[in-house]
Amino acid sequence: MTQAVAVALFFTGALAAQPEGFNYDESKVPQYTLPDPLIMASGEAVKDAQSWNKRRRPEILELFRREVYGRSPGKPAGMSFEEFERDEKALDGKALRKQITVRFSADETGPSMDILVYLPRSQKGPVPIFVGLNFSGNHSIQPDPGIKLSTQWMRDRPESGVVNHRATERSRGSAASRWPVDKILAHGYGLATIYCGDIDPDFDDGFKNGVHPLFYKEGQSKPGPGEWGTIAAWAWGLGRAMDYFETDDDIDHKRVALLGHSRLGKASLWAGARDRRFALVISNDSGCGGAALSRRHFGETVQRINTSFPHWFCGNFTKYNENEASLPLDQHMLIALVAPRPTGQQDEDELLAAPGLGQPDDALALVPALVHDLHGAELAVEGDAGLQVAHMKRQMGEVGGHSAASWGSGSGSARSYAALCWRRHMAA
Numbered sequence: 001m002t003q004a005v006a007v008a009l010f011f012t013g014a015l016a017a018q019p020e021g022f023n024y025d026e027s028k029v030p031q032y033t034l035p036d037p038l039i040m041a042s043g044e045a046v047k048d049a050q051s052w053n054k055r056r057r058p059e060i061l062e063l064f065r066r067e068v069y070g071r072s073p074g075k076p077a078g079m080s081f082e083e084f085e086r087d088e089k090a091l092d093g094k095a096l097r098k099q100i101t102v103r104f105s106a107d108e109t110g111p112s113m114d115i116l117v118y119l120p121r122s123q124k125g126p127v128p129i130f131v132g133l134n135f136s137g138n139h140s141i142q143p144d145p146g147i148k149l150s151t152q153w154m155r156d157r158p159e160s161g162v163v164n165h166r167a168t169e170r171s172r173g174s175a176a177s178r179w180p181v182d183k184i185l186a187h188g189y190g191l192a193t194i195y196c197g198d199i200d201p202d203f204d205d206g207f208k209n210g211v212h213p214l215f216y217k218e219g220q221s222k223p224g225p226g227e228w229g230t231i232a233a234w235a236w237g238l239g240r241a242m243d244y245f246e247t248d249d250d251i252d253h254k255r256v257a258l259l260g261h262s263r264l265g266k267a268s269l270w271a272g273a274r275d276r277r278f279a280l281v282i283s284n285d286s287g288c289g290g291a292a293l294s295r296r297h298f299g300e301t302v303q304r305i306n307t308s309f310p311h312w313f314c315g316n317f318t319k320y321n322e323n324e325a326s327l328p329l330d331q332h333m334l335i336a337l338v339a340p341r342p343t344g345q346q347d348e349d350e351l352l353a354a355p356g357l358g359q360p361d362d363a364l365a366l367v368p369a370l371v372h373d374l375h376g377a378e379l380a381v382e383g384d385a386g387l388q389v390a391h392m393k394r395q396m397g398e399v400g401g402h403s404a405a406s407w408g409s410g411s412g413s414a415r416s417y418a419a420l421c422w423r424r425h426m427a428a
Contacts, residue, residue, distance in 0.1 A: 143173025
């Protein structure tokens with residue numbers, strides 16, 4: 001691709017009403033031109049894998065760090081891992097359950113996160129795993145009394161057992177429908193999950209209660225305009241989970257599939273773009289700041305997301321409120337950063353807050369396909385199902401007669417990793 005990807009969209013059928021700050025009227029989608037990910041800052045074209053990896057990929061990463069997510073620190077020198085619980089016969093003997101505290105500094109009272117891991121007892125040797133952040137505490141993904149009950153801040157959900165911003169025993173298993181642990185284990189895969197609030201709470205607290213203060217310079221009280229927000233902090237935490245996986249002989253750290261839904265889908269994409277150790281990256285309904293193109297100005301816009309969630313992105317991102325055309329990048333370039341590893345974007349038509357319509361197939365499929373071509377790899381994005389599964393088998397392997405599966409857009413049970421979503425991630 002030696003010229004800019006130009007996308008002109010002219011649709012009619014304005015909606016009668018829409019929330020303030022959102023655009024669901026296709027007739028109001030502006031004409032726009034996407035930046036070409038294969039043209040370097042110098043104006044030279046990317047012609048091979050070496051120029052992509054050595055020059056253009058670092059340029060794009062730096063753009064996202066500076067303008068969207070913010071710059072994150074590296075691996076902390078004082079980090080440690082402690083397995084504080086282990087059950088060799090969890091879930092009626094089907095699983096090995098282990099729980100690990102990751103301390104981000106030598107200070108045992110400092111910021112930390114807990115990883116919950118389930119591994120199938122039916123498999124021998126290191127097993128591939130799915131890893132994803134959760135919204136409601138590790139204890140919410142399974143009604144398993146052995147899982148530590150989170151003591152971190154959470155959004156109040158009395159109907160789900162979260163009262164006064166704290167989990168109660170009644171919240172155990174409240175999100176189990178999103179995490180089909182038994183089916184994952186039956187397919188021969190493991191599952192690891194972390195409560196996102198362990199890393200950084202999902203509210204605008206001035207960056208006082210999460211991991212950010214650990215890295216402040218003397219006199220600093222909040223991240224600078226080009227430094228990490230909450231999305232980047234969550235992505236950073238996923239990198240620290242991978243650091244742990246590399247030390248665990250029960251886990252095949254070369255075959256770790258990263259996934260996330262909604263805001264956590266944004267985090268999974270940024271984590272996968274930054275960290276090439278993840279073999280596969282899946283996002284579900286990641287919307288604005290995830291897989292949706294900002295220039296389309298459709299659905300939740302940059303201004304809306306920066307206003308509703310001022311803590312998610314870096315301060316520099318606010319420069320593009322109602323000014324998306326000035327962005328030196330767009331989200332098709334984020335997907336390109338994951339390639340040539342396979343990446344999956346799944347979006348449900350009824351989820352207007354995170355619309356598939358913000359993500360035209362031509363942009364999201366074409367760009368990673370071109371990066372795949374540079375590396376001599378097969379296409380592993382939306383397209384032929386047989387090709388998807390074949391590539392997934394190479395990335396995640398075939399275990400117990402099952403393989404990691406394809407992904408794609410479509411309708412069905414949305415709003416979470418429900419049965420439909422997981423069926424697309426695993427195939428019998």
